Amino acid sequence: MVKPSCCDMKKGPWKGEEDVKILGYISKNGTGNWTSAPRKAGLKRCGKSCRLRWTNYLRPDLKHESFTPEEEELIIKLHAAIGSRWTIIAQQLPGRSDNDIKNHWNTKLKKKLTEMGIDPVTHKPFSQILADYGNIGAISRATTAPKHTAGTIRRDFKKRTFTPLTPPKTQPRSSTFSSPALNNYTNYPSHSLDLLSQLQAMTLVTEGSSVRNYGLFSQMPLANSSSTSACSSSYNAGPMAKSPESFSWHDFLLDPAPNQPQDEEDNSSSFSSKQQFGTPPMGKKRNNNDGEITNGYEVQHGSSSSTSSDGSLFLEAMLDQENDMFLNFPGLMEEPLY
DNA sequence: AACAAATTCAACCGCATCATG
């Protein structure tokens, strides 16, 4: 027997009488079984369509007025932290559906940020992104090491723990959102190495969260505790479920961390990073001990021996170059406008 | 008033994940 597909069902805008039918069904039976809902409600819609109509429009707790500035600010902050995970964002905004928020982002907020000179994807000023591209390009021109690929950077990245030393300058005005991890993420000081790191981390967080590692939100004290159920119950197994103090980016890396001795073997290979890079470009002295301080971040190496890895020297070269750039162009250190 | 362009937002689509047998 052929089951009727969605193609055989009615499509298009919902009529008032259809709304009445589905509301009547839900008031009697709840929202448990969307497959049988349209049949039992006497509708020629597919269950998926009924569910969407309910969640995006008919739910009694939905607000239908326009977004407040506080809500917009929260959406922007959350988007900066987790990207377009609208369902999770909607859980922090009582009375708003994910579809509402997604539409508002796509039609209003993206445009607003763009007009402010902020890239809505990375949440960084366009000028800084351009400067960063230039910075990376300069290094790649100066050093044509075939071994130093993004993979090398990523390997080295795994060895480090990034901990902001200074508290964020700004806190979200909306008091419903006060995760230290998220604040660190959204209010970090801006500088170019971190753009690279942040882009990597953002990707990794995103990849990690795609397998339901939303531990980030398990940390969040939420004003509306009833809205936490989906987050805290499902997503608290992720690496971010650790305390903020032990927050470490390498927890989000997909590949298992390489053993340190293997790295040392790599270092003893025929390739010499010093030969490749010589002295750092501008020859600034840096503190290379564990727990070094770099542009406001504490960078904890996994092991002291890792400082000699070709990957970290590559990063050091990048850091030096970047430091010089920020000395020359201090405006790049400014916080995002919003 | 008429038309075009821009904007809004409800709804659809395809895919991923989960639950069950």
Place this chain on the structure above:
DNA sequence: GCATGATGCGGTTGAATTTGT
């Protein structure tokens, strides 16, 4: 472990509405 159906999610579409000329 596999197949199947249900559910959820995010990206996209397109009709309706608003704004500009």
